Amino acid sequence: MPSEALVLGFDTSAAHCAAALLSGERLLAARAEEMGRGQAERLIPLIEEVLAEAGHGWAELSRIGCGTGPGNFTGIRISVAAARGLALSLGIPAVGVTTFEAIRLADPEALAAVPAPRGQVYLARPGAAPELVAAEDAGDAxxxxxxxxxxxxxAAVAARSAAxxxxxxLYLRAADAAPPRDAPPEIIDDL
Structure with a gap:
């Protein structure tokens, strides 16, 4: 009987760094660490620990799934960049999975919510675009x-995806950082 595809899933869209490895529907290994910063330095070593715990290597992966948000601007960029780089180097597909899709894995009709700044949440109703609402209006999301x-x-959503x-x-609002007020430096071409 052929072995089932190995699918790696990881996420850095919030104050954590997390990775899991699936073989078909079976979870082989998973790790997560709470962290406010440092996900860029920790993600690849964490993935290597998950692979080693499961007794597999990079070359055995069939597909990668990464969290695309909504969430922390820098964290999302870390996850997406890592997935794109790994997919390119390993010659396998990478799939972006929104937090809403991951929440709806068990119940596709669920009202999905993701915490947002300033006492708000991103709320996504099935089939509708996410909206920003006050946390108290999230109801039973x-x-x-x-x-x-x-x-x-x-990883499970990525395994089922045809993307x-x-x-x-997935950015639902502009970054909190403001662009610089100073004019860019003048570049002098002496050649």
Whole structure:
């Protein structure tokens, strides 16, 4: 009987770094660490630990799933860049999975919510675009699972996906950082 495809899922869209490895529907290994910063330095070593725990290597992966948000601007960029780079170097597809898709893995009709700044949440009704609402208006919405479970859900959604476009961040609002006020430096060409 042929072995089932190995699918890696990971997420850095919030204050965590998480990865999970699936063989078909079976979870082989998962790890998550709470962290406010440092995900860029920790993600690849964490993935290597998950692969080693499961007794597999990079070359055995069939597909990658990464969390695309909404969430932390820099965290999302870390996850997407890592997935694109790994997919290119390994010659396998990478799939972007939104937090809403991961939440809806168990219940496709769930009202999905993701915490947002300033006492608000991003709320996504099935078939509708996400909207920003006050947290108290979220009602009985489902919020993201713990980080290790989130990584598992991302891998499961990626395994079922037919997507063939590289993952891209899901930004629902502009970044908090403001562009610089100073004029850019003048570049002098002495050649």
């Amino acid at each position: 489902r919020f993201p699972p713990p980080p290790a479970e989130m990584a598992r859900a991302i 063939d476009t590289p993952p891209a961040p």
